[in-house]
Amino acid sequence: MGDRLHTFNGGIHPEGHKAESSATPIRDMALLPRYVVPLRQHIGTPARPLVQAGDKVLRGQPIGAAEGYVSTAVHAPTSGTVIAVEPRAVPHPSGLFDLAVAIESDGEDRAVDFTPLDWRNLDPSALRNRIRDLGLAGLGGAVFPSYIKLNPGAQSIHTLIVNGAECEPWITCDDRLMRERAAETLQGVAIMAHALGVKTVLVGIEDNKPEALAAMAAAAPAGVEVVAVPTRYPGGGGKQLTYTLTGVETPTGGRSTDVGIQVFNVGTAYSLYRAAMLGEPLLSRVVTVTGHVARPGNFETRIGTPLADLLTAAGGANPGAVGEIIGGPMMGFDLMDLAAPVTKAVNCLIVKDPVHFPPRPAPLPCIRCGACARSCPADLQPFEMYWFSRAKDFGKAQSYNLFDCIECGCCAYVCPSHIPLVDFFRFAKSEIWEREQEKRASDQARQRHEFKEFRLEREKQEKAEKFAKAAEKQKEAAAAGPAAAPADPEAEKKKAILQAALERAAKAKEGVTPKNTDHLPPRVEREIAEIDARREQVVGKEGGEG
Numbered sequence: 001m002g003d004r005l006h007t008f009n010g011g012i013h014p015e016g017h018k019a020e021s022s023a024t025p026i027r028d029m030a031l032l033p034r035y036v037v038p039l040r041q042h043i044g045t046p047a048r049p050l051v052q053a054g055d056k057v058l059r060g061q062p063i064g065a066a067e068g069y070v071s072t073a074v075h076a077p078t079s080g081t082v083i084a085v086e087p088r089a090v091p092h093p094s095g096l097f098d099l100a101v102a103i104e105s106d107g108e109d110r111a112v113d114f115t116p117l118d119w120r121n122l123d124p125s126a127l128r129n130r131i132r133d134l135g136l137a138g139l140g141g142a143v144f145p146s147y148i149k150l151n152p153g154a155q156s157i158h159t160l161i162v163n164g165a166e167c168e169p170w171i172t173c174d175d176r177l178m179r180e181r182a183a184e185t186l187q188g189v190a191i192m193a194h195a196l197g198v199k200t201v202l203v204g205i206e207d208n209k210p211e212a213l214a215a216m217a218a219a220a221p222a223g224v225e226v227v228a229v230p231t232r233y234p235g236g237g238g239k240q241l242t243y244t245l246t247g248v249e250t251p252t253g254g255r256s257t258d259v260g261i262q263v264f265n266v267g268t269a270y271s272l273y274r275a276a277m278l279g280e281p282l283l284s285r286v287v288t289v290t291g292h293v294a295r296p297g298n299f300e301t302r303i304g305t306p307l308a309d310l311l312t313a314a315g316g317a318n319p320g321a322v323g324e325i326i327g328g329p330m331m332g333f334d335l336m337d338l339a340a341p342v343t344k345a346v347n348c349l350i351v352k353d354p355v356h357f358p359p360r361p362a363p364l365p366c367i368r369c370g371a372c373a374r375s376c377p378a379d380l381q382p383f384e385m386y387w388f389s390r391a392k393d394f395g396k397a398q399s400y401n402l403f404d405c406i407e408c409g410c411c412a413y414v415c416p417s418h419i420p421l422v423d424f425f426r427f428a429k430s431e432i433w434e435r436e437q438e439k440r441a442s443d444q445a446r447q448r449h450e451f452k453e454f455r456l457e458r459e460k461q462e463k464a465e466k467f468a469k470a471a472e473k474q475k476e477a478a479a480a481g482p483a484a485a486p487a488d489p490e491a492e493k494k495k496a497i498l499q500a501a502l503e504r505a506a507k508a509k510e511g512v513t514p515k516n517t518d519h520l521p522p523r524v525e526r527e528i529a530e531i532d533a534r535r536e537q538v539v540g541k542e543g544g545e546g
């Protein structure tokens with residue numbers, strides 16, 4: 001395969017710093033007294049909380065359900081009591097809090113019953129739904145819900161690429177995973193290939209990981225090709241790895257699925273193995289702790305573990321530490337609060353020291369040297385995007401394919417003027433998204449108003465038509481004469497009562513009292529009887545005297 005590899009443009013060769021954390025096996029973290037599980041850990045809609053303060057939970061119990069299509073579930077990392085469902089610190093560059101479930105451990109770590117998935121015989125859609133309910137999301141950084149990526153949908157997927165490149169400096173969690181759990185990871189790959197219905201499976205690993213390459217190649221079944229790719233940042237970017245392995249370019253503004261290729265991270269494959277073969281939700285992941293710490297390495301870390309505890313597990317920060325980074329130094333961000341927990345997206349915690357992470361020099365004016373463009377793996381013109389982003393001319397920035405920028409940081413890394421280019425690109429993207437959201441909201445409000453106007457107009461019209469019809473009917477009835485007028489049951493009833501009263505009065509006048517008084521109340525009957533008796537007395541007297 002090596003001779004068939006393709007070389008993407010740009011890229012850089014920063015110092016790897018892999019050896020610091022890759023030398024020792026993955027360590028399990030001890031059970032902690034407390035965990036904090038954010039409900040937003042994936043791309044899309046946050047999970048809907050299923051528990052409240054005071055609830056007892058077991059390890060693996062769902063505590064948040066997938067909400068909407070782009071979403072996935074979250075689970076309790078241990079057994080215990082929910083002590084709060086409230087905003088807590090989360091690992092995010094903004095430093096803002098987000099809704100999370102805080103659990104106090106009971107120390108027993110009791111689990112729900114896990115049921116392995118009969119993945120070979122399950123209906124594909126049922127399999128995907130189970131994967132969604134088990135909370136699987138991409139562990140390579142994007143945290144896109146895995147069940148969606150496993151749905152080939154209308155697109156015809158012919159190739160599965162498994163990303164073991166791990167090109168960011170300092171991070172070694174995938175390296176250790178492949179070295180230690182190659183067979184299990186490849187079982188996860190087999191399930192992915194089955195769900196997607198693909199025949200071609202390529203596992204791309206940078207050639208600075210010879211042990212991982214050897215372990216994966218030894219465990220790979222027939223049909224899975226393990227390929228060493230050159231070490232060059234950002235060779236593990238989805239589009240870059242796709243190009244390196246296949247020579248197929250992902251179109252501007254598109255995804256690799258547009259060209260029939262799906263890409264998954266090795267960590268995601270391993271979590272799929274645990275989900276399918278053991279029935280276990282995504283409860284933990286491997287996280288690298290490195291940099292200025294006493295005992296750097298990789299840790300099997302439960303989701304929800306406070307980063308302060310993870311740091312303690314690595315022996316704590318060495319004296320002189322100047323902060324922490326979540327992720328790698330190229331694409332990561334400064335951590336604002338060590339109380340924030342490990343989420344599905346967290347692959348690395350770097351403790352900074354002033355030598356490897358000196359303060360960023362003050363930026364100087366752009367000299368249009370073009371170094372940024374030469375380093376860009378997405379073939380963009382960063383200095384143009386910078387000018388327009390800085391001038392808030394976002395339309396122009398977008399016309400330079402701003403959204404094809406993968407924020408790899410190569411341009412800023414090589415810029416002799418130390419311009420924080422990626423910060424400008426992130427700012428421009430978020431402004432454009434915000435404006436689009438505002439536009440969408442105002443479009444929706446306008447549509448709602450227009451529909452209300454339409455409904456009122458329609459109701460007015462319907463009323464007018466009804467009146468016109470009634471008037472027409474009345475006119476027709478009047479023209480046809482009273483006989484033709486339709487009988488009004490109420491008027492007929494009144495007429496009958498009146499008629500009966502007149503008849504009774506006439507009979508009374510003739511001296512005949514109606515005897516049928518069944519319908520009259522007893523008091524009235526008695527009065528009528530008395531009147532009749534008096535009348536008969538009078539008549540009898542008159543007759544006797546006469």
Ligand code: SF4
Pocket residue numbers: 365366367368369370371372373382383386411414415416417418419
């Ligand atoms: S590398 Fe820096 S100075 Fe050179 S063109 Fe790009 S932004 Fe300007």
Ligand code: SF4
Pocket residue numbers: 372375376377378379380381382404405406407408409410411412421422425
């Ligand atoms: S951050 Fe964006 S513009 Fe800069 S090199 Fe990477 S892809 Fe190109």
